Amino acid sequence: MRDDTILTLHNISKQFFGVSVLTDINLDIRAGEVLCLIGENGAGKSTLCKIIAGIYHNDTGEMRYRGEPYAPESVKQAQEAGIGFIHQELMLVPQLTVLENIFLGAEKRLSFGRMDWKEMRGKTQRIIDELELDIKPDDLIADLSIAQQQMVEIAKAIFSEYKVIIFDEPTSSISRKNTEVLFKIIRQLKEKGVVMIYISHRLEEFKYIADRVTVLRDGCVTGTLHYAQTSPEEIVRLMVGRDVDFSKYQRKADFHEEKLRVEDLHSKHIQPISFTLNKGEILGFAGLVGAGRTEVLRAIYGADEAIGKIYIDQQEVRIHSPEEAVKHKIGFITEDRKSQGLVLGMSIRENITLPILTRFWRNFRLDKSKEREVAEDNRQKLRIVSKDQEQQTKTLSGGNQQKVIIARWLESGVKILFFDEPTRGIDIGAKSEIYDLMRQFTENGGSILMVSSDLPELITISDRVIVMRNGEKVKEIRERGEINEENLMRLMIGVE
Ligand SMILES: Nc1ncnc2c1ncn2[C@@H]1O[C@H](COP(=O)(O)OP(=O)(O)OP(=O)(O)O)[C@@H](O)[C@H]1O
Ligand SMILES: [Mg+2]
Incomplete structure (x- = not known):
């Protein structure tokens, strides 16, 4: 020694x-x-x-x-x-x-x-x-x-x-x-x-x-x-045990079919903001911590009081609470694992299938094997490190708890997903699995709004980026080539 x-x-x-x-x-x-x-x-x-x-x-x-x-x-x-x-x-x-x-x-x-x-x-x-x-x-x-x-x-x-x-x-x-x-x-x-x-x-x-x-x-x-x-x-x-390469996630694609539109949305925390999210698209929000990115998501989701217009599929909707947002098929994966409804005393299976149990009812009975199949499928797909699907989520590692939440929302049938710091606390290998799932979700017609402080992540996975500073949208970057670390950083901090 x-x-x-x-x-x-x-x-x-x-x-x-x-x-x-x-x-x-x-x-x-x-x-x-x-x-x-x-x-x-x-x-x-x-x-x-x-x-x-x-x-x-x-x-x-x-x-x-x-x-x-x-x-x-x-x-x-x-x-x-x-x-x-x-x-x-x-x-x-x-x-x-x-x-x-x-x-x-x-x-x-x-x-x-x-x-x-x-x-x-x-x-x-x-x-x-x-x-x-x-x-x-x-x-x-x-x-x-x-x-x-x-x-x-x-x-x-x-x-x-x-x-x-x-x-x-x-x-x-x-x-x-x-x-x-x-x-x-x-x-x-x-x-x-x-x-x-x-x-x-x-x-x-x-x-x-x-x-x-x-x-x-x-x-x-x-x-x-x-x-x-x-x-x-x-x-x-x-x-x-292998090399990891994220460059395959960069894509160049045009999206035209409007899914969600926000007009002059403002709240206590944010200045009026307008933007569109298209079907199949991943729209990234860049900004320093406190720039108001999460607040935009919360305002749309009905989690904060807000004024302004929201359109889904070109129809104006009013969303006053998260329950109403879910009715409009919007899901929100928040940055705080503990308070976002992972029931820690329940199993991986229950946490994934709880909100969608009605799907497994057949002739007045719960089709348990179908339920287990869905849970197992997610456990494998996301590589949720665990003994089996019955393991309580409180005994999972932090990153694996996050994966259970993602699995739940992906199964819930929502069409628009808000991701707030999607891979916070997620290891490099599992990151690529989560990116795969995000991509899959959009390829099946879903749309994603993503807030991330991880610049390489924003650059890799977003199709378009909105930069926010002090509660305000300062820029929308549409050109893929302009979505790079230097540009984003400059806009985020506010040096021209
Ligand atoms: N109290 C517990 N009961 C049962 N299993 C547990 C318990 N605590 C941890 N584990 C299991 O031990 C393994 C290691 O977990 P640990 O939290 O140490 O991982 P980690 O490396 O810190 O991961 P992360 O990067 O996600 O934080 C995981 O499979 C986890 O499910
Ligand atoms: Mg840990």
Whole structure:
């Protein structure tokens, strides 16, 4: 063993219900390094980190931390040892304020047992400033955007002064600016000697922070590489076992048959906007986080109060609620998995077929085998990593939960689909499956409005792009050749 090793994992294995999720993981994490962890959805990244963080216990193998045996019984024990974990899914208490969440479990008290609010507020404000956040200590978590909540989660971990910090996909929902600040903080923490494990599906982020990269595949380590000595291609190959090429998704096509038209639609959050979505088309929305893209979708969907005209198949319609939107055959895959109606206590099958059960009624009986067939078909098509279709969705990895939601909407018979960050948290291999499904949906006559912060994704899959800035449509790009990273970025930021 090297003497700069901080944490060693030796032959760590873990099963859930008899299925191996991790097999003989060997890994050492060294002083002063950022170890990046990458792998497909369901590869076992979060599970591995949860073992280190005291949330799960390994079945076999052992860990050593600073030269001593380490086997945390609980999160608290891991934290007391100096190991903190920032969850992939948000874990804050929505009914409490920013300050209360940051100090939860570590409240500062005055000598009589009363809380020292002044001290806590001051400290919270300092962290907020350091992270360049646009929030106040007394803001309620429930009122913050997903991106802001994620930053509070990060603030909480930084505040706790851990010696080892594990970031589980911290950037999947935050803005570019937040991401830059986060990387700055990671570098500062590194200087202070904090060791970090960093999980992300965004390979391009590694160049800013990575010392070494470990690739997981089907619960095994397929390689640990020095970042400086490897290439993205090599990493992807270790991840999915093949080369991935998205260029085949670019197409040049003309669409003429109007499906959805919006005229002067505006709400509290957006300036009047007009545009058309054609049958078979994928229309992308570009913009920085907060530019009003999601708000456009919400306004059409009846999720926010809005004024303006909406036409479907040339007929004016009024949509006052999401239920009415669904009646008009519009579906909405939102960016927040947790609140978008995945019933976590139910199985993959139930989550896919629940809204369409009537389809399986034959002669007053539920045709269970047909139902199972549809669920199974989707499970295979989308490669939902799971034991079988009866597995509860709460035990699926984050990316695989997202796939279940996509499967549900694709089966629901809608004609227009809103995709808000469709592949957030989805690995490179599965991305191409989701693109295939989007394409299939449009080739069968469906139309898609897609919001994405992933520029390569927008460029690859959109037929046309609308760029938004500060709640306003600033440009509609129709020429495929003009849909490129440089143009989009310039319009998004507003430099001409
Ligand atoms: N509590 C649990 N019960 C049963 N199976 C589980 C449980 N937690 C995780 N799994 C399974 O373990 C496997 C690995 O999941 P994990 O969350 O570690 O993947 P991941 O690499 O983090 O994926 P993602 O990139 O999608 O977040 C998955 O197949 C998942 O369904
Ligand atoms: Mg995960």
